[in-house]
Amino acid sequence: MDSLTQIVLGAAVGEAVLGKKVGNKAMLFGAIAGTIPDLDVFARFLTDPVSAIEWHRGFSHSILFSILFAPIFGWIVFKLLPKKEASWKDWSWLMFWGLFTHPILDSFTTWGTQLFWPFKTRLAFQNIFVIDPLYTLPFLVLLVLAMFQKRTSIKRRRYNNWGLIISSAYLLLSLVLKAITYHKFTQALTEQGIEYIEIDTRPSPFNTILWTANVDTKDAYLIANYSFFDTKPITFESYPKNHELLGDLKNNDKVNRLERIAEGWYIITKDNGQLFFNDLRFGLMSMDPKEKNFAFKYQLTNTQGKLDIVETPKNVGDAKKLMRELWNRILGN
Structure with missing residues (x-):
């Protein structure tokens, strides 16, 4: 998905994991975690076009990457923040979910992801375009509403949870729509x-x-x-x-x-x-x-x-x- 959508998803996941403990810092570092996998786009400056295409949504979008780097990024965040409101384990858990949900969402797009890298299998369910306002905008609005609530507020959790629920429901709906249109196309071919x-x-x-x-x-x-x-x-x-x-x-x-x-x-x-x-x-x-x-x-x-x-x-x-x-x-x- 596009960068804004991945930032919103990462921030919402960060809030769900650690928002009650650290407030908006959970959204901030969740958003950063949700952005990291797409840094593979810089491969285009380091290698030939074909290799750059192969690397995109490869290792950095895998389960292995999330497992290996979540503790490293979690340790960096833990050391950077002077106020120890959360443990290294807490920050590692947040970073893992921020890194992991990014390729999960990308797997629903046309390009897909090599979630099981180093295996070459690319998951691409192709039920949502890389930019879809109906997925992103309600999610973004609810995230912003949550951001302005106190960290212990019930409203904060509700806004964030509804953002996750509505966006996920839309994603599931798109799978249903894909099935319906698939039937329409195959029916037309037969007719x-x-x-x-x-x-x-x-x-x-x-x-x-x-x-x-x-x-x-x-x-x-x-x-x-x-x-x-x-x-x-x-x-x-x-x-x-x-x-x-x-x-x-x-x-x-x-x-x-x-x-x-x-x-x-x-x-x-x-x-x-x-x-x-x-x-x-x-x-x-x-x-x-x-x-x-x-x-x-x-x-x-x-x-x-x-x-x-x-x-x-x-x-x-x-x-x-x-x-x-x-x-x-x-x-x-």
């Missing part, structure tokens, strides 16, 4: 006589009303959208896989690693002689059925046997256009 190998569904940005399906067929991927306000049948747009365009690069280690990252959901496109690797899992840059530009797109440049992979920059104008189109599409087809 239209479309044979498929696999289907992958996820919510569109910032909401759980409009959902997208990627459908794997023999030579192409189909992409479709469904809103709970739709009145017309679901339509599927075809995108040729074009994997053969890779040629000898099909056996390149970097390309193989990108394929594993995309979990097989990718197409290859060619523009002015340049190859592009398009990751389908994060959708298109427009709601236009004929859109060909994907949100995560990597340029493959092979120079004298050396392959360079660079993520293509996202256009701010395209993002604004997508937001306008997204709102219109949420309201129905």
Whole structure:
């Protein structure tokens, strides 16, 4: 999830664990713990793009990381604070839950997490977008209300608990919505006589009303959208896989690693002689059925046997256009 959401979750967990003893300091250090796993984004400055993608939501988002580093961070906090209102064990317990709940929440997103690192399995339930105001804003409001109550106040605990309950309930609701939309997509495929190998569904940005399906067929991927306000049948747009365009690069280690990252959901496109690797899992840059530009797109440049992979920059104008189109599409087809 986005940084604000993880800060809010970490602060609420910190309050639940230690708020009665140390007051708002529990929220502060819970928020810090909830931020730490995402420091892996700085890997992009230390290594190549493919390795940076692999590291993101890897070790720092694992159970192992939480267990190993919670006592270390707990000891640092214990030593830093002159007033010993809580023990080293208390602070370690707070840090553990702040670190651990971060990847748990991330596992519900499209990117997912390697919760069981060093095993390569990536958990990605894909039932909530990385930024969802309906999850975050009520949670944030209740956390702020709790912050201004005395540490021993019953209201403080109630506000914080309700924030945790409401956000968790919304997360569970999104799983139900995913199941309903999955049925809608598979039903449409059956009714239209479309044979498929696999289907992958996820919510569109910032909401759980409009959902997208990627459908794997023999030579192409189909992409479709469904809103709970739709009145017309679901339509599927075809995108040729074009994997053969890779040629000898099909056996390149970097390309193989990108394929594993995309979990097989990718197409290859060619523009002015340049190859592009398009990751389908994060959708298109427009709601236009004929859109060909994907949100995560990597340029493959092979120079004298050396392959360079660079993520293509996202256009701010395209993002604004997508937001306008997204709102219109949420309201129905």
